[in-house]
Amino acid sequence: MAHASTYKPRSGFARWLDSRLPIMRLAHDSFVDFPTPKNLNYWWTFGGILSVCLVILIVSGVALSMHYTPHADFAFASVEHIMRDVNYGWLLRYMHANSSSMFFLAVYIHMLRGLYYGSYKEPREVLWILGVMLFILMIASAFLGYVLPWGQMSFWAATVITNLFGVIPFIGDEVLAWLWGGFGVDGPTLNRFYSLHYLLAFLIAGVVVLHIWALHVPGNNNPKGIDVKGPQDTIPFHPYYTVKDGFALGVFLIVLALLIFYAPNILGHPDNYIPADPLTTPEHIVPEWYFLPFYAILRAVPDILFIPAKTAGVIAMLLAIFTLFLLPWLDSSKVRSARYRPLFKQFFWIFVIACVALGWAGSQSPEGMALLVARISTLYYFAFFWVIMPLLGVIETPKSVPDSISKPVLGSGSAAASGTSG
Amino acid sequence: MITQTKRYPPRWSVLTIGVAMGLALAAWAPVRAADEATEALSPSARDWSFSGPLGVFDRAALQRGYQLYREVCSACHSLEFIAFRNLADPGGPEFSEEAVKALAAEHSVQDGPDEFGEMFDRPGRLSDYLPSPYLNNNEARAANGGSLPPDLSVIIKARTNGPNYLYALLTGYEDPPADFELADMMNYNPYFSGRQIAMAPQLFEGIVEYSDGTEASVAQMAKDLVQFLTWTAEPKLEERKALAMPVLIYMLILTILLYASYKRIWRDVDHD
Amino acid sequence: MAEAHVEEDQSPDTDRRDFLYIATTAVAGIGAAISLWPFIDQMNPTANVQALATTEVDLSPIETGQTIKVVWQGKPVYVRHRTQEQIKAAQSAPVDDLPDPETDADRVQQDQWLIVVGICTHLGCIPVSDPDNLRGEFGGWFCPCHGSHYDDSGRIRKGPAPDNLAVPPYQFIDDNKILIG
Numbered sequence: 001m002a003h004a005s006t007y008k009p010r011s012g013f014a015r016w017l018d019s020r021l022p023i024m025r026l027a028h029d030s031f032v033d034f035p036t037p038k039n040l041n042y043w044w045t046f047g048g049i050l051s052v053c054l055v056i057l058i059v060s061g062v063a064l065s066m067h068y069t070p071h072a073d074f075a076f077a078s079v080e081h082i083m084r085d086v087n088y089g090w091l092l093r094y095m096h097a098n099s100s101s102m103f104f105l106a107v108y109i110h111m112l113r114g115l116y117y118g119s120y121k122e123p124r125e126v127l128w129i130l131g132v133m134l135f136i137l138m139i140a141s142a143f144l145g146y147v148l149p150w151g152q153m154s155f156w157a158a159t160v161i162t163n164l165f166g167v168i169p170f171i172g173d174e175v176l177a178w179l180w181g182g183f184g185v186d187g188p189t190l191n192r193f194y195s196l197h198y199l200l201a202f203l204i205a206g207v208v209v210l211h212i213w214a215l216h217v218p219g220n221n222n223p224k225g226i227d228v229k230g231p232q233d234t235i236p237f238h239p240y241y242t243v244k245d246g247f248a249l250g251v252f253l254i255v256l257a258l259l260i261f262y263a264p265n266i267l268g269h270p271d272n273y274i275p276a277d278p279l280t281t282p283e284h285i286v287p288e289w290y291f292l293p294f295y296a297i298l299r300a301v302p303d304i305l306f307i308p309a310k311t312a313g314v315i316a317m318l319l320a321i322f323t324l325f326l327l328p329w330l331d332s333s334k335v336r337s338a339r340y341r342p343l344f345k346q347f348f349w350i351f352v353i354a355c356v357a358l359g360w361a362g363s364q365s366p367e368g369m370a371l372l373v374a375r376i377s378t379l380y381y382f383a384f385f386w387v388i389m390p391l392l393g394v395i396e397t398p399k400s401v402p403d404s405i406s407k408p409v410l411g412s413g414s415a416a417a418s419g420t421s422g
Numbered sequence: 423m424i425t426q427t428k429r430y431p432p433r434w435s436v437l438t439i440g441v442a443m444g445l446a447l448a449a450w451a452p453v454r455a456a457d458e459a460t461e462a463l464s465p466s467a468r469d470w471s472f473s474g475p476l477g478v479f480d481r482a483a484l485q486r487g488y489q490l491y492r493e494v495c496s497a498c499h500s501l502e503f504i505a506f507r508n509l510a511d512p513g514g515p516e517f518s519e520e521a522v523k524a525l526a527a528e529h530s531v532q533d534g535p536d537e538f539g540e541m542f543d544r545p546g547r548l549s550d551y552l553p554s555p556y557l558n559n560n561e562a563r564a565a566n567g568g569s570l571p572p573d574l575s576v577i578i579k580a581r582t583n584g585p586n587y588l589y590a591l592l593t594g595y596e597d598p599p600a601d602f603e604l605a606d607m608m609n610y611n612p613y614f615s616g617r618q619i620a621m622a623p624q625l626f627e628g629i630v631e632y633s634d635g636t637e638a639s640v641a642q643m644a645k646d647l648v649q650f651l652t653w654t655a656e657p658k659l660e661e662r663k664a665l666a667m668p669v670l671i672y673m674l675i676l677t678i679l680l681y682a683s684y685k686r687i688w689r690d691v692d693h694d
Numbered sequence: 695m696a697e698a699h700v701e702e703d704q705s706p707d708t709d710r711r712d713f714l715y716i717a718t719t720a721v722a723g724i725g726a727a728i729s730l731w732p733f734i735d736q737m738n739p740t741a742n743v744q745a746l747a748t749t750e751v752d753l754s755p756i757e758t759g760q761t762i763k764v765v766w767q768g769k770p771v772y773v774r775h776r777t778q779e780q781i782k783a784a785q786s787a788p789v790d791d792l793p794d795p796e797t798d799a800d801r802v803q804q805d806q807w808l809i810v811v812g813i814c815t816h817l818g819c820i821p822v823s824d825p826d827n828l829r830g831e832f833g834g835w836f837c838p839c840h841g842s843h844y845d846d847s848g849r850i851r852k853g854p855a856p857d858n859l860a861v862p863p864y865q866f867i868d869d870n871k872i873l874i875g
Contacts, residue, residue, distance in 0.1 A: 250677030
């Protein structure tokens with residue numbers, strides 16, 4: 001939905017600049033007079049929320065990096081220095097830690113929204129792929145960042161996760177030594193993790209620009225999942241969606257503030273306040289909550305034929321993430337929105353339940369009930385993408401899809417509200 | 423145009439999978455057999471002055487807790503992130519600066535090198551950190567039968583349910599059950615992981631004489647220590663909670679304004 | 695495209711609406727501005743740095759005529775135990791003719807103790823005070839970088855430096871101890 005530019009420079013300087021670097025025009029056409037479907041619901045506000053989260057993370061992260069010391073002997077103490085001596089250091093650190101948690105909460109909602117409303121489908125495949133890349137970069141960045149305080153969980157998370165690379169055939173040990181810069185997770189590992197953590201933040205920011213660019217070429221999807229037919233279907237992004245996103249952001253920030261000010265450590269693990277000790281493993285090594293589903297998949301897989309469980313687990317976990325890249329082609333249905341896909345809607349909600357179940361299973365020891373739940377949910381996770389999605393387009397008969405985003409002339413209720421309309 | 427012709431049995435997929443899961447779980451459930459003899463008890467919840475949105479420390483308890491730390495705990499446990507100056511910080515025990523200076527000066531601190539390259543001892547200053555009982559962890563282990571007395575600076579945050587746990591632990595020593603195998607040099611404490619703890623009970627009625635005259639019962643001392651160590655773990659707790667209210671009120675006002683603006687701006691838009 | 699909604703409204707409650715928008719924008723803007731403060735303030739000296747903002751100096755081992763160098767806030771500070779001649783010379787200097795006129799009494803609290811920051815006011819070099827030769831023409835300090843000469847009160851007497859050596863804030867805790875800072 002590339003649209004003609006409506007930017008009119010208001011001053012001589014603006015005209016001068018516009019003929020040299022049309023950056024104001026770009027901003028105007030992208031965030032002011034960008035035609036946006038007028039029926040976007042609150043689930044669409046999480047894109048803006050994520051952008052603000054990223055800014056908070058980068059700004060607080062840059063501030064923290066002015067006081068942090070990436071050295072095995074001083075990292076833990078430097079974090080305590082931030083908490084005790086640096087002006088507002090406690091605020092910056094709690095802001096950084098809790099914003100990263102909320103960042104993942106928001107991104108999961110954002111992704112599930114895309115899944116539910118078919119936002120990944122033609123012509124938005126590249127937009128979706130960039131989003132999955134962002135998700136992978138976020139995972140990497142969050143993992144690297146979690147290592148930096150050099151507490152027990154930091155150290156052992158780094159040990160467990162880097163050891164996954166040991167499953168690479170033939171050169172696993174060499175890869176490990178290369179990753180660690182030594183014979184185990186140690187000072188050199190910490191220093192390079194710090195460097196990469198800082199790098200990834202800006203890489204993410206860069207891919208976010210591409211993501212928004214890729215959004216602005218086809219324009220937003222919408223809850224009806226149908227294409228914009230004309231000006232009657234759209235409203236300018238500003239002020240309509242700036243104010244709606246702003247309101248949603250306000251609610252989101254209140255939740256974030258409640259966490260930062262009243263329960264700053266609730267999402268963390270107490271063991272990470274014990275300095276890293278390479279000779280003592282914590283009783284239960286658990287990742288941050290947002291990694292639990294993938295952690296459950298990692299541990300759910302048994303030996304498969306000649307592949308040992310460890311290797312199979314790593315493959316399954318990677319596959320669980322990389323499958324998302326293929327989603328636009330795994331889904332065979334022509335209808336985007338789950339509103340008009342009665343079967344998909346059910347499978348979608350089971351998928352959500354399976355993800356939550358995986359999260360719970362990931363927080364437990366991999367035995368008994370937790371292991372069973374993890375295995376069933378893992379099976380469903382893959383079946384959802386590799387079996388259900390391709391099949392549904394063939395066997396499902398969608399409900400009738402409305403002709404346009406603007407309300408139909410006939411009938412009072414919206415098309416979505418009543419199953420029999422059309 | 424696609425039209426709806428088929429009817430689907432409601433949520434058959436939910437049902438099928440749900441039932442399958444339920445059956446499987448029922449068959450699997452009794453596998454978990456916890457070892458009840460060594461599993462730690464979970465501490466009961468207590469009221470702490472510092473909990474809740476408006477909670478603050480009990481200043482007198484912090485001062486007593488410091489006295490207790492100095493006279494009892496510091497024999498084995500360090501407090502490496504606490505400097506003498508912190509004892510006079512707002513939001514902490516808030517001893518007077520003179521009192522803390524005098525406290526610091528009682529300790530001798532190694533400094534140097536001087537102009538001859540020698541290290542020398544001098545009286546402690548406000549900027550010095552509390553002295554550690556041992557030179558390093560190895561010495562600490564050697565002096566304690568192989569167990570390392572942990573640093574106490576952030577111990578409250580390093581334990582699940584920290585304040586209640588510490589209180590329960592300090593007051594929870596008891597004789598082991600007859601069939602419990604207690605290792606050499608260990609003590610029975612049902613709140614400790616594995617129920618065996620190297621630290622012998624330390625709090626006995628009247629082991630300190632509180633300078634403010636408070637009766638030093640075991641429960642009183644445990645409470646004071648929890649207050650003190652919660653402060654050492656989270657010295658900015660009061661600053662944090664003081665900032666919380668203005669920030670939240672502001673956010674609430676802004677969000678309400680944004681909502682009102684949103685409703686007004688969207689008033690004429692026909693959308694669903 | 696889709697501009698109809700932006701310009702159209704001339705409804706009766708435009709004023710109220712304007713007020714609401716202005717209030718919302720203003721509240722958001724003020725909040726954003728205030729929330730910058732923690733990010734700025736975190737670069738100010740931290741509590742542990744500020745705890746080292748003062749330096750205590752024991753004067754008793756400093757013999758008459760001797761100068762010691764101590765570190766205060768990362769800067770060199772000279773503490774000189776002046777001899778009677780040095781005091782006399784410092785007090786009798788022609789104040790009005792100096793580049794930076796200041797009486798000796800303004801620069802010391804006790805005549806025998808001169809305390810100055812050892813940073814040349816010209817371009818920040820460290821002036822030297824070698825008892826044998828490099829004291830400059832006025833017996834105080836000499837800056838080897840560009841040849842500034844300071845006298846026994848740390849005042850600039852000759853050379854490119856514009857101002858006298860700074861006197862740090864200090865106080866006598868007792869007769870033999872000062873606290874700088």
